[in-house]
Amino acid sequence: MVRKNTVQTGSSVPAVYQHLIKNFPKFDLGIPDQFRVDVWVQDFNNDLANNTVPTLTVMWVMDDHTGGPPTPDAEQADNDLAIGRIIDYVSHSKVWSTSAIFIEEDDAQNGVDHIDGHRSPGYIVSPYVVQNGPTDHTYYTQVNMTRTIEKILGLPPMNQFDLVASPMRTAFVKGDPPVANFKPWTHVPNQVPVDDGVSATASNRSENPAVHALRVAWLQKKAKVFAGKLTKPDSEDPDTVNHFNWYMSTGFTKPYPGEKTVRPPSDFNNPAPAGDVD
Helix, strand or coil, rough: CCCCCCCCCCCCCCCCCCCCCCCCCCCCCCCHHHHHHHHHHHHHHHHHHHHCCCCCCCCCCCCCCCCCCCCCHHHHHHHHHHEEEHHHHHCCCCCCHHEEEEEEECCCCCCCCCCCCCCCCEEECCCEEECCCCCCCCCCCCHHHHHHHHHCCCCCCCHHHHHHHEEEEEECCCEEEECCCCCCCCCCCCCCCCCCCCCCCCCEEEEECHHHHHHHHHHHHHHHHCCCCCCCCCCCCHHHHHHHEEECCCCCCCCCCCCCCCCCCCCCCCCCCCCCCC
């Protein structure tokens, strides 16, 4: 099946526009990440057949922003499955032996964890990464990841920030030649249906009436918060979306961390953005 898309991706930078996959969907939380992978893999397979796989590919799969029609859990599952499929395709291809896949989120999600408020997930997938051994506690930032990519490609730094950043050497195996693991990886099927919540299943009338009323009210709030914003990254109030995601994923029965009650959506009336939420 050939995946077609009438929405064209663009760029104001001519040098970038020349290298775009023009039919790859732009930011739109109403489009499943599975479709984005379907569009990308067509181009990837064509490059494999013609020995024209780019030295560097940059791709954004963004449905973990959780604003689309499915439930937050479903959108996370969609995003996770998309990442798994990308790794699956690359690791089973002839370019796997010379590949490294860098995965990062755009920020620290506007919230703290038990250690710090600046931490964000980051992954490197490659035959040449360290897979066994002690935990690496080296402090790395997104700029270190950029610098690592530049070093692999033999590119000069773009500015003073990546100029002084150290490559992520401790993440890769050592030796001459390095002891690599070329075993491919097969993605794990999603356990949450990626269309969960698209139908009326998101509103369960058999549940406790008070819980059901909260669910209905919060779904209405979600529709209002994201109205006209599905194509605009990080344009909604993060505190509202954080609470909705928590309540939706815990059945509207568990208070948000640090709070004592499940709050109604009427508590959240701030229309202005206050940061990023993914």
